[in-house]
Amino acid sequence: MTAMRKITPSEDATGTTPVLRVSVWRGTAEGGAYEEFEVPQQDNQTILDVVSWIQQYADPTLTYRFACRVGMCGSCAMMVNGKPRWTCRTHVKKVTEGGALTIAPLRNLPVIKDLAADMDPFFDKWVKAGGHHHPSASRHDPMPVITSETPGRVEANAGIECINCSVCYASCDTVAGNPDYLGPAALQRAWTLYNDAKEADREAVLDRVSGAGGCHNCHSQGSCTLYCPNELDPLSAIAGLKRASAKRFFKGGR
Amino acid sequence: MLDMRLYMAQRLSAMAMGPFVLVHIAVMIYAIQGGLSASEILSRTQGSVFWFLFYGLFVVAAGLHGAIGLRVIAHEMLGLKGWSLGAITWGFGIGVIYMGARAVMAVTGL
Amino acid sequence: MKGMKTHRDHPLWLAYALHRFSGLALAIFLPAHLYVLSLALTDPARLDGFLHWADLPLVKLAEFGLVFLLAAHMLGGLRLLALEFLPWSGPQKSLAASVLAGAFLISGLFFLRAI
Numbered sequence: 001m002t003a004m005r006k007i008t009p010s011e012d013a014t015g016t017t018p019v020l021r022v023s024v025w026r027g028t029a030e031g032g033a034y035e036e037f038e039v040p041q042q043d044n045q046t047i048l049d050v051v052s053w054i055q056q057y058a059d060p061t062l063t064y065r066f067a068c069r070v071g072m073c074g075s076c077a078m079m080v081n082g083k084p085r086w087t088c089r090t091h092v093k094k095v096t097e098g099g100a101l102t103i104a105p106l107r108n109l110p111v112i113k114d115l116a117a118d119m120d121p122f123f124d125k126w127v128k129a130g131g132h133h134h135p136s137a138s139r140h141d142p143m144p145v146i147t148s149e150t151p152g153r154v155e156a157n158a159g160i161e162c163i164n165c166s167v168c169y170a171s172c173d174t175v176a177g178n179p180d181y182l183g184p185a186a187l188q189r190a191w192t193l194y195n196d197a198k199e200a201d202r203e204a205v206l207d208r209v210s211g212a213g214g215c216h217n218c219h220s221q222g223s224c225t226l227y228c229p230n231e232l233d234p235l236s237a238i239a240g241l242k243r244a245s246a247k248r249f250f251k252g253g254r
Numbered sequence: 255m256l257d258m259r260l261y262m263a264q265r266l267s268a269m270a271m272g273p274f275v276l277v278h279i280a281v282m283i284y285a286i287q288g289g290l291s292a293s294e295i296l297s298r299t300q301g302s303v304f305w306f307l308f309y310g311l312f313v314v315a316a317g318l319h320g321a322i323g324l325r326v327i328a329h330e331m332l333g334l335k336g337w338s339l340g341a342i343t344w345g346f347g348i349g350v351i352y353m354g355a356r357a358v359m360a361v362t363g364l
Numbered sequence: 365m366k367g368m369k370t371h372r373d374h375p376l377w378l379a380y381a382l383h384r385f386s387g388l389a390l391a392i393f394l395p396a397h398l399y400v401l402s403l404a405l406t407d408p409a410r411l412d413g414f415l416h417w418a419d420l421p422l423v424k425l426a427e428f429g430l431v432f433l434l435a436a437h438m439l440g441g442l443r444l445l446a447l448e449f450l451p452w453s454g455p456q457k458s459l460a461a462s463v464l465a466g467a468f469l470i471s472g473l474f475f476l477r478a479i
Contacts, residue, residue: 081369082369082370082371083369083370083371084371097369107371170371171371173372173377173380174330177329177330177331178329178330210257210258211257212256212257214256214257214258216256216257216258216260216261217256217326219380219383219384220376220380220444220447220448221376221377221380222374222376222377222380223371223372223374223376223377226374226376227371235376239447239448239451240451242261242448242449243448243449243451245258246261246262246265246448246449249258249262265445265448268441268445269445271438272438272441272442275434275435275438276438278434279431279434279435282431290415290418290419291412291415292408292411292412292415293412296408313398316394320387320390320391320394323387323388323391324388324391327384327387327388346391349395350394350395350398353395353398353399353402354398356398356402357398357399357401357402360401360402360403360406361401
């Protein structure tokens with residue numbers, strides 16, 4: 001990779017180096033505004049590369065969050081041209097509009113500073129939906145054999161590759177309108193637990209997602225499934241929870 | 255703002271209204287042939303137990319369904335909660351069922 | 365940020381928006397509709413007067429809009445019920461959607477011939 005340097009406006013005018021016009025949201029929870037940057041365009045360049053270039057060559061005070069750079073950790077999601085994206089694996093060429101980019105912190109979450117959103121509400125709801133395994137056996141019991149073809153395991157497997165990037169949460173207008181709504185990621189996690197034969201109390205999973213902020217608030221807008229960078233399907237997982245709880249309602253009346 | 259019970263009430267009233275809406279639209283298309291008049295409507299509906307039950311149940315389902323729908327919209331788009339949210343839900347539901355009962359009695363004469 | 369695309373630019377979100385708008389419009393219209401019908405009991409002459417007023421082209425257009433919203437809300441609701449309660453696979457959903465679209469095309473043609 002060749003060394004990059006800051007491009008001055010006079011160089012842009014000659015047209016020798018293609019330049020991206022990038023609006024970056026700057027500010028804190030108290031307020032802020034978009035700031036314009038000009039960033040040299042590369043053949044191969046991700047949104048995270050653009051943000052890093054600004055921080056390294058234009059303004060070292062720019063705050064953002066990333067860790068792995070390869071789509072594993074779920075740290076770097078931001079709003080790019082109005083849509084939530086994992087920035088480390090989103091190529092500029094795929095999302096740029098006439099050489100322009102607008103980059104903002106994730107929607108539906110409080111801003112810490114600049115592009116770093118406070119993920120606490122997202123993870124709090126994950127916990128509220130009971131998003132951890134409740135063991136049904138101890139290490140002294142024999143290991144139950146569950147093949148990957150078991151129907152429940154197939155359902156669970158479809159949702160377990162979530163990296164907690166909060167892209168679905170940011171894309172969901174039901175979250176935007178209803179602050180108590182648990183959101184697609186936490187509910188999809190609950191659906192994988194409900195389908196896990198080793199989960200101790202699967203009825204309790206349905207109880208946790210049937211309250212005032214539960215799965216029944218979902219309006220099936222489908223943005224979660226559309227934007228999930230790992231191509232998971234929270235929309236169908238939430239529909240599964242609705243179906244399971246409705247079945248239980250008819251059987252047991254709760 | 256939708257818990258299990260409200261959700262089931264919303265979906266069950268929706269399922270009940272499916273056939274009602276289809277028949278209602280069909281009757282509407284039939285009735286507007288050659289213009290509408292009060293006497294024409296009343297001649298069809300006066301004394302009919304069938305239309306009394308049909309529109310009676312339709313009104314109850316619509317009141318329930320509309321009340322829960324408005325409740326969701328009021329919470330998500332206007333940020334209402336607590337007392338005012340309950341007032342919208344119950345006010346619309348009871349209001350529609352009351353006005354609907356009057357209208358059904360008026361057109362069937364029962 | 366004029367003309368900027370948003371996370372809402374996709375068919376399922378538009379289906380949601382149509383369902384919400386049609387539902388809200390119907391909820392607002394319903395009390396007025398029931399009030400006019402109850403005039404048959406209290407004041408038949410005013411009901412007839414209202415029905416004549418309903419012959420005006422603009423009112424006719426509004427009525428057509430309401431019937432459209434009712435149909436749209438019902439079809440959107442059927443879509444939601446199928447999505448939530450029928451665990452269909454992708455191809456099954458596409459097949460169901462195309463059968464439904466075909467049925468509406470045919471019934472629409474007959475309807476247009478009838479009026």
